Amino acid sequence: MDSSHGPSFVQMLAESIDSLRLLGRRSVLALLGIAIGSAAIVALLNIGHSAAEEMMRMFKGMGTDILVVNFPAKPGDRPLPATLDTSAVRRNVPALTYVAPISLNGMTVRHAGRTANTTVVGTTSGLRSIIGLRLASGRFLSDFDHKSTFAVIGAQIAHDLEANGQPIKVGDRLQMGNYVFEVIGIAQSLQANSLIPIDVNQSIIIPIEGLRRVHPLPAISGIVAKALPLANLAATADILHRYLAGLFVGREVNVQIPQQLLDGLKRQSDTFSYLLAGLGGISLLVGGVGVMNVMLMNVAERRREIGLRMALGARPRDIRMLFLLEAANLALAGALLGAVFGLAAAYAFTRFSGWTFSLAPLALPLGIGSSLIIALFFGLYPAMAAAQLQPVQALRDA
Template sequence: MSLRVEQSLSQLLHEAFVSLRTLGKRSILALLGIVIGSSSVVALINIGHNASVDAAMIFKDMGTDTLVAQFPPKGASNVPMRTRLDLDAVRRAVPGIAHIGALSLFSGPIVFHGRSVNANLVGSTPGIEQAMRLALQQGRFLSGFDINETYAVIGADIAQALSAPGDPLQLGDRVRINDYLFLVVGLLHRQPRAMLMPVQANESLFMPAEGMRRIYAAPQVGNVIIRAAPGEDMERIARDTAAALTPQLVDHDVDIQVPQQMIDGMTRQSRTFAYLLLALGAISLVGGGVGVMNVMLMNVSERRREIGIRMALGARQRDIRNLFLLEAVTLTAVGALCGAVLGMTAAWLYAWLSGWTFALAAAALPLGVGSTLLVGLFFGIYPAVSASRLQPVEALRDE
């Protein structure tokens, strides 16, 4: 029994391929429409997935356990921000803070052996090293004992820009900022970009916060960076930190950014973007399905005598219906497989051109191929049913 079914199925497949081959260019055009639709679905799902992954990577290096506090003025107040904050009091008041540090930001030229480069000049407290995850290549970071010293820790890009062949910037060298010479006590490893950070370490020179007065008459605390202990509730720490900082600030508010909230919002936006791309791919796929239906209707019209002969020889309505339905699904299946390969190639090429790391979306192939087969089945039903409802006498009468 199973052998008979297998032979019958193989015979139907053979007849389907022979019939589709006789359609010639019309079959190829329908196949092309299915390939375009299937590849669109696969490619757009992958492109949306890779865009989401790339966007999430912006925040990954910063870490979801890091908070950034800003201090916008209240209302129309023009009172300058304070030059220092009692961060030890904040740390005592908020359990769960692992590291906390403050930044004062300025910019200006740095000169070394006649070479000059503009850089971010960052007045920092000792806790900034751990709060920002700064990694040292050589030397050490600034400590609490360096308050009155003209010491500097230099980012990788600035160190490279100040170096020359045979004359690299090294530990123990001195760089000039305005009229002051700063001793280089540390060189940073190249840091990954963290978009939420107020300053990029690679393009910065760090000095003791108190030393900012040497180059800027009225330095102000611009940001406070907080890094939480593992497993802590970030929203709770943000609320408690804002409450602890508020009494120290009379004319400024406390605005704390929680990266996880931004990541969740970006994930929702990326999901909406992916749905939009999927809808565009589905529209293209429906167009391909219409092409399949047109080809199958033409196929039925040209094979009316064949249908009549089959019925006269004992073929049942369901046999005729299944034959034409199998032809539609066969045409769609070939287009789905070709479209899947083309779509994956297009998605990889797009990711490569965009500078993204290509990651295969788990739903891309099943959804792309599956939806294509369903479209082929849906648009193949009407021609197949139309063929099965032909009367043998009317079919045989056609020339």
């Protein structure tokens, strides 16, 4: 038979749609299986992407121009100094606007009969500008306070040290060890920032030189710095690393920049999105099995029709194409329906969570494309089984 003979593609498409309509509920159930799988992939990918974008926005809002230096300890390392010449650091790394050493020490603080376990942070005046600290009252440390017993307390510690309902205020005295420190400032509550190695709300900040009064062997724990707005952070971090490595010979120097953390978060969010897509793919496989079941039952019930078509000249490829088109129609309708419901579900979830909805670039292509591929894969066997029927056998068994 000439290849030009036989039904056209449009005719077979119309017949496949009509056949699915006659199947009724079975077609609807198979379509729903594909739609649920497609919706799961689209929804989960978009939810994961929106969560990742929200997390990235949160970290970017905490300061993308901050550099954090820490000194991983190893046996035999030389001890770190108690203070740091921040002016010398800025001279050698011109891209830095503020530099502040940090020394962390756990301690019990007393005030008016109340005690609190807190972290005493020894630092310099530059810390305020680096972390964007605001004060509820009083002032922050200045460059002239290095010999003074002054302290700035975090919002949570101020609350914990309230005595008889009376809030702590500027001018009050705190006892730390054998010394009394005067409160010169009370900080406003500050959102936790994982880029910064301290929780200001739970801390008491004193001049780093004053740590010798409350700790026998003070040493800096790390350094935080703020770069110029247009500075190249990677290059600045490299210059800072070289300078500090030469300054602290015998100690490992680790300089972290926000981009490194953001890149790590991006890799984690991508892994999380792939996991969610895999869970959606399992739902899609269940839908594909439903398509195969419907198509096999369809072939079994239409053996007489298949036999008559072949007896009248239909080629095996015409039969195969007819059933593949039925599977494709189910897949396309289910994939599009699932994509709409998946987007709606993801949008509703992100709005309920207080996030900003962000469309994942691959969500729709993966959701719709994988649905089509799965449905066609599971519809291929029934279509090939129908095409391999012999007309006489099909008419006899029907």
